[in-house]
Amino acid sequence: MKHRLSTVVATAAAGALLAGCGGGGPSSGGGKISDDKIVLGVLTDLSGVYADIAGPNSVQAVQMAVDDFKKKYGDKAVTQNIEVIKADHQNKPEIANTQAREMYDRKQADALFDVPTSSAALAVQTVAGQAKKLYFNTGAATTELAGKTCNPYTYEWAYDTYMLAHGTGSAVTAQGGKNWYTIYPDYAFGQDMQKKFETAITGAGGTIVAKDPTPFPSDNYSTFLLKAPRLKPKPNVLGALQAGGDLANVVKQYEQFKLKDKGIELAIGLLFDSDIKAIGADKLAGTTFTTAWFWNVDPKAQAWADRFKERTGQRPTFVQAADYSAATHYLEAAQKAGSDKAADVSKELDGTKFSDFFAHNATIRAEDHRIVHDAYLAKVKDPAKASEPGDYTERVKTIPAAEAFDKPSPDCHLS
Structure with missing residues (x-):
């Protein structure tokens, strides 16, 4: 199958803050946004056996997180220039390796998301470590990501074996x-x-x-x-x-x-x-x-799933919900750090405790970057x-x- 790589550019959202949403501008610390742009890459199965689990709707979930972030912060956002790109790894580790390098290096992705298929996920983890850029796995279940192959750049967000x-x-x-x-x-x-x-x-x-x-x-x-x-x-x-x-x-x-x-x-x-x-x-x-989650497990989950369905026509899987959650936490950490540098963002993420619509009683473990939460x-x-x-x-x-x-x-x- 011919490889397809396409880019989805996030629309600018110059609006007022959502009612009741606080949050100041970016930190005045030592960080900064490289090229005044944040690029989030969704590396997924766009047409194969896992396309319904992740696929095009995982791209939509990350784009939805970007849109909500920009609506929340308006002109106080760490940057208005946030781009979402996508690629199909075809469930093959060698293609996942190539596409991850393409996205990190040529497309200047600051973080990658999704990546179903554990063999592909492990390949991307290696590339993330070499590129020294962040990777949020939501689609693969192998415990090796937070085990013997772990690295400081990989977060295992949703579930594992x-x-x-x-x-x-x-x-x-x-x-x-x-x-x-x-x-x-x-x-x-x-x-x-x-x-x-x-x-x-x-x-x-x-x-x-x-x-x-x-x-x-x-x-x-x-x-x-x-x-x-x-x-x-x-x-x-x-x-x-x-x-x-x-x-x-x-x-x-x-x-x-x-x-x-x-x-x-x-x-x-x-x-x-x-x-x-x-x-x-x-x-x-x-x-x-x-x-890890289902769309009507509680009212907060259902409210988000209703918005997702309005956008896509489909109810979300837990991988797609986790993509939104991970992308949102990445953006919030970048906002707090005033930086898209991996080390700065990780410093804000590591050890964080939270409960959102996806993960309840959650902790981002600093020891292994495994996100533990209720199942x-x-x-x-x-x-x-x-x-x-x-x-x-x-x-x-x-x-x-x-x-x-x-x-x-x-x-x-x-x-």
């Missing part, structure tokens, strides 16, 4: 799903998911009967699904650790081969509203999963109980921030 596994893996095992057969995409995300799920399942008293890597991406999982009933001992849970379009294919074929009728329940490692829409809420009703054990809502189209998620319980995420990795050394 530990959060997913210790929510869903522990809960499903405790509910009687003792024998698991797990299938996982054969790249960094899937490999990390498998390790974290195995730890959570065995810790809760369960067993991994078998585990198989699967091609990524793929539209045919028949080899693995037909294998499941023949395993000894027979599993009573199929752990599907795929995401996006790949997950939709797994679920459709799980139904085609009638594994539920054979006593094998389905457990899903990572589930987005876009997946539920693609697969069908009726087919997934009652399925337990763990999520949610949830289940897919029976469509008969939905209040409107797109109302897919029912909260089972809130997982407090201190439990939702692991402690800082001893392998991470930011200094």
Whole structure:
């Protein structure tokens, strides 16, 4: 597929401050805005299996953050010249590497956002460290970003495999799903998911009967699904650790081969509203999963999601919500520092505690740049109980921030 790189220029917003919004002008400290311009890059999957999870609407989320920031500060903003650019990494680490270099170096991006696909995210992290520019990951789940590959320029904003596994893996095992057969995409995300799920399942008293890597991406999982009933001992849970379009294919074929009728329940490692829409809420009703956020989890979330829908015609995924949150915090830190230098912005971010519409009881950990916040054990809502189209998620319980995420990795050394 021919690469597409396009630029979206943020419209100037010379208006009054929002009623009730305070905030003075930029700090008179030692920082400054390079070239009197801030450039935010969204490096994402614009057309592949993760395009609905992130994709064009992640670009819209970052642009929305810019527009809101400029409306809030008006002529007191640290700069009126804020630009949003985008690129398609096609879920390939080598392309992500090239595009990140292009955005940081030639396009002069001050920070990159999004980047689904863990292998691509790890490639971008390396480039961010070399360029000494900031990178806010919202789309990839590998714990390595805040672990052994961490660097001072990378922030892991939304979720990770530990959060997913210790929510869903522990809960499903405790509910009687003792024998698991797990299938996982054969790249960094899937490999990390498998390790974290195995730890959570065995810790809760369960067993991994078998585990198989699967091609990524793929539209045919028949080899693995037909294998499941023949395993000894027979599993009573199929752990599907795929995401996006790949997950939709797994679920459709799980139904085609009638594994539920054979006593094998389905457990899903990572589930987005876009997946539920693609697969069908009726087919997934009652399925337990763990999520960082959903659009109607509370009134503040819904108010933001309503504005997002007015802009895009779609309800946001948690990746898109996290993009807005991360971009807003970046801009607020630059405003406070009076600078877009990475070190100045990080100084304002590190150790910050906050609660916004996306992240509740959140802390930006200075030790590893992992943002810890409340997460949610949830289940897919029976469509008969939905209040409107797109109302897919029912909260089972809130997982407090201190439990939702692991402690800082001893392998991470930011200094």
